[in-house]
Amino acid sequence: MPLLFRITGACFCGALLSVLCPAVAxxxxxRSVRIILPFPPGGxxxxxxxxxxxxxxxxxxxxxxxxxxxxxxxNIGAEVTAKxxxxxxxxxxxxxxxxxxVTLLPRTGFDPRTNLxxxxxxxxxxxxxxxxxxxxxRTPQEVxxxxxxxxxxLNFGSNGSGTSSHLAGVMFGQVAGAALKHIPxxxxxxxxxxxxxxxxxxxxxxxxxxxxxxxxxxxxxLAVSTKRRSAALPELPTLxxxxxxxxxxxxxxxxxxxxxPPAIVTRLNAELTKALQHPDVKTFxxxxxxxxxxxxxxxxxxxxxxxxxxIGKLIKLAGIKAE
Numbered sequence: 001m002p003l004l005f006r007i008t009g010a011c012f013c014g015a016l017l018s019v020l021c022p023a024v025a026x027x028x029x030x031r032s033v034r035i036i037l038p039f040p041p042g043g044x045x046x047x048x049x050x051x052x053x054x055x056x057x058x059x060x061x062x063x064x065x066x067x068x069x070x071x072x073x074x075n076i077g078a079e080v081t082a083k084x085x086x087x088x089x090x091x092x093x094x095x096x097x098x099x100x101x102v103t104l105l106p107r108t109g110f111d112p113r114t115n116l117x118x119x120x121x122x123x124x125x126x127x128x129x130x131x132x133x134x135x136x137x138r139t140p141q142e143v144x145x146x147x148x149x150x151x152x153x154l155n156f157g158s159n160g161s162g163t164s165s166h167l168a169g170v171m172f173g174q175v176a177g178a179a180l181k182h183i184p185x186x187x188x189x190x191x192x193x194x195x196x197x198x199x200x201x202x203x204x205x206x207x208x209x210x211x212x213x214x215x216x217x218x219x220x221x222l223a224v225s226t227k228r229r230s231a232a233l234p235e236l237p238t239l240x241x242x243x244x245x246x247x248x249x250x251x252x253x254x255x256x257x258x259x260x261p262p263a264i265v266t267r268l269n270a271e272l273t274k275a276l277q278h279p280d281v282k283t284f285x286x287x288x289x290x291x292x293x294x295x296x297x298x299x300x301x302x303x304x305x306x307x308x309x310x311i312g313k314l315i316k317l318a319g320i321k322a323e
Contacts, residue, residue: 032063036092038077040070049093051284055275082115086259100162103312104322116255118300120272123290124251126226127168127204130219135201140223144178153179157191157200160184168204168225168248170318176243207232207289232289
């Protein structure tokens, strides 16, 4: 094929795409959109997705429905999303599990960095360093000192291997030198019940889970796991302010399949960002202790890559294996 024809053809294709993409966005959507939720119904992330779905339905003029696809720590739903047509009619809302699974489950049939496009980081919340009231420690430093003089260390409960609550404990132990014996549970509720019952002395529950127990005096909160203070628990210091480098959060990202037209990605990003400012969404997020973010797709991708790297190093350092 002559070089001139190849160049002309390439220019024509580029020009055609530049004309078609805005047209695709202008017509989109013409039918219902589904949000893949890679976790069971009823959990906090599920409710968050449904609150957003109501707002997107209003904004897009088409029904936006939540499709729960639980299993494999969120990987089943993520793979369903990655293998869906890249036409803007499949969106996924998920958590930091998608970053942890890159290291925990490396032999899956997809990679979120290449098979998915982040549309926005929706929000972020923290884990809370909490102890049973019988534990004679009222600061993180006292927890560290107590753990070191306790034979075998303090029992530390998590929501499961590789979860944010587990990673927060691992990073706290590594940076602060705390002696913690990890005991994984199958979810947030069993882990919190273990703390309430004194089966474990230490845990890192999420803000929304621990708040009612704090008000009832059933647990004692000492610090948050993120570099920023929690708007829901502003009186608590950050662990990073005491042990620099401790920074683990539970975040929420939205994705579409790779290959989705840029104009549609931009449209979804704009509508999601607007949704985060709706009073109903803001009320829900405040109640759940979630700080809204609303980043651009480029910012969300950069954030995802940083988190995959950070979480991957933690997982390898602690020798964490998929359950």
